[in-house]
Amino acid sequence: MKFSEHFRDSLAYFQDAAADCPDYIINNLKMKDGTRLLLCYIDNMIQTDILYMRILPELLKMTARNFDLSKLPFGDVVITESVEDALSGIGTGGVFFLLEGKEYGFQVRIENLVGRTPESSDNEKNVRGARDSFVENLRINMAMMRTKICNHNLKFREVPLGASTHQTAAVAYIRGIADEELLQKIETKLKNIDYDGFLDTFYVEEMISDFPRSLFPQCNVTERADKAEAALLDGRFVLFLTGSPNALIMPANFWSFFRAMDDFSHPPILASFIGLLRIVSLMISLFLPAVYIAVLSYHYYVIPLNILSGLAASRTQVIFTPLIEAFIMEFLFEVIREASIRLPSHIGNTIGIVGGIIIGQAAVEAGLVSNLMIIVVSITAIAGFVIPSQDIAQSLRFTRFFMMIFAGSFGLCGLVIAVSLLFINLLRLTTLDRPYLLPLFPLNIKNLGNTVIRLPIGRLHRRSSLARPVDTYRGTGK
Amino acid sequence: MKDTISSFQWLSALTAPITAVLMLSFVSMIVSAAGRGAYISCLLMALLTFALLFLVITLMRLNDFCSPTLAAAAFFSPVAAKGLVLFSGLFFLFLSVITLNIYVYIVNYFFLPGTPDAILALILYLPAVYMAYCGLRTFTYMTSASLLAFFLFLLFFLFTKDNYLLSNLFPLNDFKWKDVISAVPGLLLSAPSLLFGFFLLPRCDDRNRLRIKAALFCLLFLLVTEYIYAMGMSYFGERVITKLVMPFYHLDPVFKGNLLERFDIFFMLTLLPVISIATAYGPALFAESLRELNTEHESRIKPLIILAGGFVVLLSALSVNRISLWHWYRLGNIGALILFLSWIVIYTLAAVKRRRSPSKK
Numbered sequence: 072m073k074f075s076e077h078f079r080d081s082l083a084y085f086q087d088a089a090a091d092c093p094d095y096i097i098n099n100l101k102m103k104d105g106t107r108l109l110l111c112y113i114d115n116m117i118q119t120d121i122l123y124m125r126i127l128p129e130l131l132k133m134t135a136r137n138f139d140l141s142k143l144p145f146g147d148v149v150i151t152e153s154v155e156d157a158l159s160g161i162g163t164g165g166v167f168f169l170l171e172g173k174e175y176g177f178q179v180r181i182e183n184l185v186g187r188t189p190e191s192s193d194n195e196k197n198v199r200g201a202r203d204s205f206v207e208n209l210r211i212n213m214a215m216m217r218t219k220i221c222n223h224n225l226k227f228r229e230v231p232l233g234a235s236t237h238q239t240a241a242v243a244y245i246r247g248i249a250d251e252e253l254l255q256k257i258e259t260k261l262k263n264i265d266y267d268g269f270l271d272t273f274y275v276e277e278m279i280s281d282f283p284r285s286l287f288p289q290c291n292v293t294e295r296a297d298k299a300e301a302a303l304l305d306g307r308f309v310l311f312l313t314g315s316p317n318a319l320i321m322p323a324n325f326w327s328f329f330r331a332m333d334d335f336s337h338p339p340i341l342a343s344f345i346g347l348l349r350i351v352s353l354m355i356s357l358f359l360p361a362v363y364i365a366v367l368s369y370h371y372y373v374i375p376l377n378i379l380s381g382l383a384a385s386r387t388q389v390i391f392t393p394l395i396e397a398f399i400m401e402f403l404f405e406v407i408r409e410a411s412i413r414l415p416s417h418i419g420n421t422i423g424i425v426g427g428i429i430i431g432q433a434a435v436e437a438g439l440v441s442n443l444m445i446i447v448v449s450i451t452a453i454a455g456f457v458i459p460s461q462d463i464a465q466s467l468r469f470t471r472f473f474m475m476i477f478a479g480s481f482g483l484c485g486l487v488i489a490v491s492l493l494f495i496n497l498l499r500l501t502t503l504d505r506p507y508l509l510p511l512f513p514l515n516i517k518n519l520g521n522t523v524i525r526l527p528i529g530r531l532h533r534r535s536s537l538a539r540p541v542d543t544y545r546g547t548g549k
Numbered sequence: 550m551k552d553t554i555s556s557f558q559w560l561s562a563l564t565a566p567i568t569a570v571l572m573l574s575f576v577s578m579i580v581s582a583a584g585r586g587a588y589i590s591c592l593l594m595a596l597l598t599f600a601l602l603f604l605v606i607t608l609m610r611l612n613d614f615c616s617p618t619l620a621a622a623a624f625f626s627p628v629a630a631k632g633l634v635l636f637s638g639l640f641f642l643f644l645s646v647i648t649l650n651i652y653v654y655i656v657n658y659f660f661l662p663g664t665p666d667a668i669l670a671l672i673l674y675l676p677a678v679y680m681a682y683c684g685l686r687t688f689t690y691m692t693s694a695s696l697l698a699f700f701l702f703l704l705f706f707l708f709t710k711d712n713y714l715l716s717n718l719f720p721l722n723d724f725k726w727k728d729v730i731s732a733v734p735g736l737l738l739s740a741p742s743l744l745f746g747f748f749l750l751p752r753c754d755d756r757n758r759l760r761i762k763a764a765l766f767c768l769l770f771l772l773v774t775e776y777i778y779a780m781g782m783s784y785f786g787e788r789v790i791t792k793l794v795m796p797f798y799h800l801d802p803v804f805k806g807n808l809l810e811r812f813d814i815f816f817m818l819t820l821l822p823v824i825s826i827a828t829a830y831g832p833a834l835f836a837e838s839l840r841e842l843n844t845e846h847e848s849r850i851k852p853l854i855i856l857a858g859g860f861v862v863l864l865s866a867l868s869v870n871r872i873s874l875w876h877w878y879r880l881g882n883i884g885a886l887i888l889f890l891s892w893i894v895i896y897t898l899a900a901v902k903r904r905r906s907p908s909k910k
Binding site for chain 1: 555557586656660661662669672673675676682683684687690691693694697790818821822825
């Protein structure tokens with residue numbers, strides 16, 4: 072809605088908007104020549120000392136005839152032509168002014184950056200390297216990125232989101248490296264979102280994913296500024312959202328969930344070893360219970376006789392089939408894990424002891440499960456925690472049940488079928504139309520050096536082809 | 550818009566089903582028929598595949614890489630052209646059901662003797678149906694993945710059973726020409742999955758130097774077929790294989806202490822996904838041909854329903870008599886060869902007509 076010619080009507084709009092909003096400050100001031108000036112802001116969201124000490128004195132000295140915005144000691148002044156834009160600006164920490172007789176107003180952004188200060192991330196821990204992590208304030212997050220990438224080519228494309236919350240999503244990219252076509256695609260997807268509010272970036276992730284119903288995450292979520300920086304240097308995009316400390320990194324491939332920032336603080340051989348360790352852990356986490364079930368139920372002859380006899384002895388007291396036995400233990404483990412997450416840490420530890428030791432021991436003695444099953448489930452659980460991204464670890468935990476059902480029903484042959492189905496599903500997935508299993512499928516040999524294994528940094532001069540970067544070479548080419 | 554595929558995916562999508570079919574019946578084709586002379590048969594097979602690939606690419610280039618429907622529409626009415634494409638798709642479905650039957654037999658024989666055939670067929674067919682649902686792009690990824698995985702099996706050469714002599718890999722001294730010639734028709738019959746190329750090439754986004762790539766791929770294919778032969782000879786041994794009724798792999802379910810004996814089952818398990826490609830390309834192409842005919846409604850579920858119906862009918866018709874399975878298999882391959890030749894004729898005539906048309910001049 073455009074501003075009215077009559078100052079009184081415009082004032083009435085703002086007074087109506089401020090009804091039941093005690094924190095909305097509306098002042099009706101007079102300039103030097105008696106022209107009325109409307110001032111509107113939200114208390115505690117702006118730096119009032121700057122407003123009253125520096126901006127207002129300048130404004131009140133002017134007259135309607137010699138009114139000149141360039142005389143204001145601030146550059147961030149935006150002309151506003153509609154009431155909605157004015158209210159939206161006020162809501163995000165702007166001060167709005169409307170001059171009597173004008174059909175437009177102007178906003179000055181002097182927002183008060185309230186909230187917690189950047190701290191080290193609790194969810195993504197590292198041994199060495201930078202520790203700063205994002206906070207809930209979008210501007211602080213942007214400033215953090217600016218301190219890391221001191222280049223004017225670091226851009227933030229802002230898109231308004233949330234019909235009710237009036238949030239802002241900012242897509243960070245480095246001009247000259249990132250693909251503009253992909254940026255357009257992200258922007259279009261964001262603009263097409265029609266929803267009232269976003270409590271976190273996860274909402275946005277689900278709405279812009281190519282396969283929103285998929286089990287597997289299609290964006291990397293991070294709180295760490297160095298991880299976002301690495302993604303930007305790779306030609307990828309980082310999405311920030313007002314009110315969320317989690318940034319989304321797009322596009323993401325399967326292997327990116329197995330990379331930690333620590334990998335670059337280790338020597339390449341060690342980092343490659345850790346990468347392989349994670350893949351082995353993934354295999355153990357995904358397949359160990361299923362292989363155990365299949366071998367014990369159908370293919371016991373693959374176990375050497377001396378091991379088999381010991382195994383048979385441990386199972387003589389167990390009343391359930393391996394499938395049921397594995398299901399009981401895996402289900403119990405998931406229940407304990409879920410319970411301990413929601414509880415305060417000191418009680419959570421107790422739950423772990425009660426669940427892991429007391430119930431486990433009692434279950435063995437009661438003949439519900441065998442000793443070996445306890446070991447299998449424990450190794451599976453620990454292997455699952457080796458994976459750096461909890462998003463994909465959760466997906467894999469669910470997939471494990473699927474594997475167990477197939478293995479329990481058709482042995483190793485069923486397991487092969489389940490693996491095929493899983494693999495087809497992964498091959499089908501795309502993120503921003505880029506294959507999920509890149510650079511392995513389709514094969515891109517040049518980019519294999521930074522997936523599971525890590526080549527020395529000096530040999531990683533080529534950016535990943537995942538985000539189709541415009542500039543593929545890292546460096547000036549000297 | 551339909552998904553595009555790379556030239557590597559295109560070539561692997563053609564080679565992988567051939568490899569899979571060879572895997573499925575390599576003993577009867579190579580060992581039983583050709584004996585040790587299969588070394589030369591494999592070479593002939595690679596040359597033949599190259600010639601056919603070269604032919605497909607040339608014909609498609611002459612037709613400016615048009616789709617099979619467009620090529621057929623140069624001679625027939627649009628309805629008849631679509632009917633021909635649909636028929637090809639149905640024929641692929643028929644072939645896949647035959648392959649599935651053999652697949653079920655093998656799994657039933659070696660892994661799950663107590664499981665009913667119908668349930669096994671359903672389970673083994675799941676990946677194929679899922680691939681059909683996902684579309685041809687996913688299928689081509691899967692074929693290239695399985696082809697790459699196939700080469701990892703070279704590791705199994707380290708665990709030969711009979712002896713460790715490298716001379717098993719180069720039996721140039723004692724092959725018999727008669728055996729070689731008798732093996733060629735069997736190998737030839739597995740080639741018609743090249744028909745697949747006609748359906749896939751229009752999607753290939755990188756057609757430059759495709760013929761050179763095809764030549765390189767055929768060298769790769771030569772290695773694969775040689776590998777199959779060598780594996781048959783050195784890993785299993787000629788006598789062990791021919792002892793079995795329908796020889797495939799020798800699994801040894803006895804209690805011996807040697808852990809290497811247990812590799813048999815893992816070897817078999819890693820081969821199963823490769824073999825499943827042979828059953829997958831039929832449904833994938835059938836579903837895709839239905840999608841091509843039905844461009845307005847890009848439903849992924851509808852072709853699957855028809856696919857499931859066709860599968861049940863065909864499976865119940867073929868499963869009645871297991872003895873005639875090989876008969877159906879040979880018949881299916883001959884049919885595929887005829888269909889392949891028919892499409893070559895259609896493409897050739899379409900190319901000729903295109904060149905003679907006034908607009909071209």
